[in-house]
Amino acid sequence: MTSASTSTPRAHDGAASPAAVGLPPALPSLDAAALDAADPLARFRDRFLGAGGPDGDGVIAYLDGNSLGRPLADLGERLAEFTAGPWGNRLIRAWDERWMDEPVRLGDRLAEVVLGAGPGQTVVADSTSVMIYKLVRAALDAQGRSDARRDEIVIDRGNFPTDRFLVEGIAAERGATIRWIEPDPTTGVTPADVEAALSPRTAVVLLSHVAYRSGFIADAAAITDAVHRAGALVVWDLCHSAGSVPLELDAWGVDLAVGCTYKYLNGGPGSPAFGYVRAGLQDRLLQPIWGWMGAADPFGMTESYTPASGIRRFITGTPPILAMQPLAAMVEVIAEAGMDAIRAKSVLLTEFAAALAGRLLAPYGVELASPSDPAVRGSHITLNHPRFREVTAALWERGVIPDFRPPHGLRIGLSPLSTSFAELQAGIEAIRDVLAELA
Numbered sequence: 001m002t003s004a005s006t007s008t009p010r011a012h013d014g015a016a017s018p019a020a021v022g023l024p025p026a027l028p029s030l031d032a033a034a035l036d037a038a039d040p041l042a043r044f045r046d047r048f049l050g051a052g053g054p055d056g057d058g059v060i061a062y063l064d065g066n067s068l069g070r071p072l073a074d075l076g077e078r079l080a081e082f083t084a085g086p087w088g089n090r091l092i093r094a095w096d097e098r099w100m101d102e103p104v105r106l107g108d109r110l111a112e113v114v115l116g117a118g119p120g121q122t123v124v125a126d127s128t129s130v131m132i133y134k135l136v137r138a139a140l141d142a143q144g145r146s147d148a149r150r151d152e153i154v155i156d157r158g159n160f161p162t163d164r165f166l167v168e169g170i171a172a173e174r175g176a177t178i179r180w181i182e183p184d185p186t187t188g189v190t191p192a193d194v195e196a197a198l199s200p201r202t203a204v205v206l207l208s209h210v211a212y213r214s215g216f217i218a219d220a221a222a223i224t225d226a227v228h229r230a231g232a233l234v235v236w237d238l239c240h241s242a243g244s245v246p247l248e249l250d251a252w253g254v255d256l257a258v259g260c261t262y263k264y265l266n267g268g269p270g271s272p273a274f275g276y277v278r279a280g281l282q283d284r285l286l287q288p289i290w291g292w293m294g295a296a297d298p299f300g301m302t303e304s305y306t307p308a309s310g311i312r313r314f315i316t317g318t319p320p321i322l323a324m325q326p327l328a329a330m331v332e333v334i335a336e337a338g339m340d341a342i343r344a345k346s347v348l349l350t351e352f353a354a355a356l357a358g359r360l361l362a363p364y365g366v367e368l369a370s371p372s373d374p375a376v377r378g379s380h381i382t383l384n385h386p387r388f389r390e391v392t393a394a395l396w397e398r399g400v401i402p403d404f405r406p407p408h409g410l411r412i413g414l415s416p417l418s419t420s421f422a423e424l425q426a427g428i429e430a431i432r433d434v435l436a437e438l439a
Ligand SMILES: Cc1ncc(COP(=O)(O)O)c(C=O)c1O
Pocket: 127, 128, 129, 130, 160, 162, 163, 208, 212, 237, 239, 240, 260
């Protein structure tokens, strides 16, 4: 592990404890049929369009639910009901009756089922990028107001491009400095990496909980604690954890968090983000995009902006109510399945994927670019091979859909509620076949 520091790295530094992430017993076998037969969540596959049987479009293995989750099978009916009912029937009255409160009501439910957070701290709004911008800038500005020396934003070079670009933009806009962490690319950011980057100048730290390439799970509790000891605030990007890894935002003392809802929360392409702001911090922060829906009295048509108190102040414009419907339905499916059971299957899926890759793909020179320890691995694995760009293109043509992340990573995303072990095995065998044809 490398960082901006000179400190000596420790193996698996930052590992979440197995108990904290609900680690099941080791993979019982490499028999996909037996694993599917023993899977307590197998019945949920039918809830997703195309997952329970042939999907009509030649998809043999969908291994990209960490970019875009499948739709719920009954979503068409739900949207038709919404169109005919609250929208078509209640019309504008539905804003007063229900929709004004929807960003916070759905946020609260998401917080309860997925985020490990109490009510009044989560909103559903905006895109992930816009929400990250709002929360990081609000945190930076608040820190600067209380101590002018705090002008640094800490982020790692392995973070998703939008996070890095947003920080570059905010730094340019506010005259802040960026302190870059250089994490080990096959794992991720450790508490030691963060501690080495912190100083009395640190205002805010933006990190991903599950790394988008390696799938490494950062130790959110320990890092949050280290950031607090340095007098700074932390923003966690939960895009790759929400709905796949149990979260305890309140217990970890997290300040702020953002996540997308179209991956393991199956909200659909471009579904709105969620933003979490710890209750005790809300009225200290002023987010930078002032809109009427986050104002204290939206229908007062006031002359100037007074922010709402509490979590509502992090809203900007009209909440995307229609686009929240798939998410609202999926949160209830997750509640029924339970996050611990989801995590247990996720661990088995990634263990199975890594074991099969070791057996079938390693002979072709494929390497695991994710942690081998499932306790610190989210719900995807990345494999490296110099020819994976062309392999991915060939796989998509034959209905096997992982994704490719340059320079040579093939990412296998495993959605515990909609992916079967047989599907995963078919996908890995197809990778082997394509590699054999190219060899
Ligand atoms: C870690 C992370 N942050 C942010 C995003 C995306 O942000 P947005 O929904 O604004 O495109 C993604 C994926 O697209 C991501 O993986």
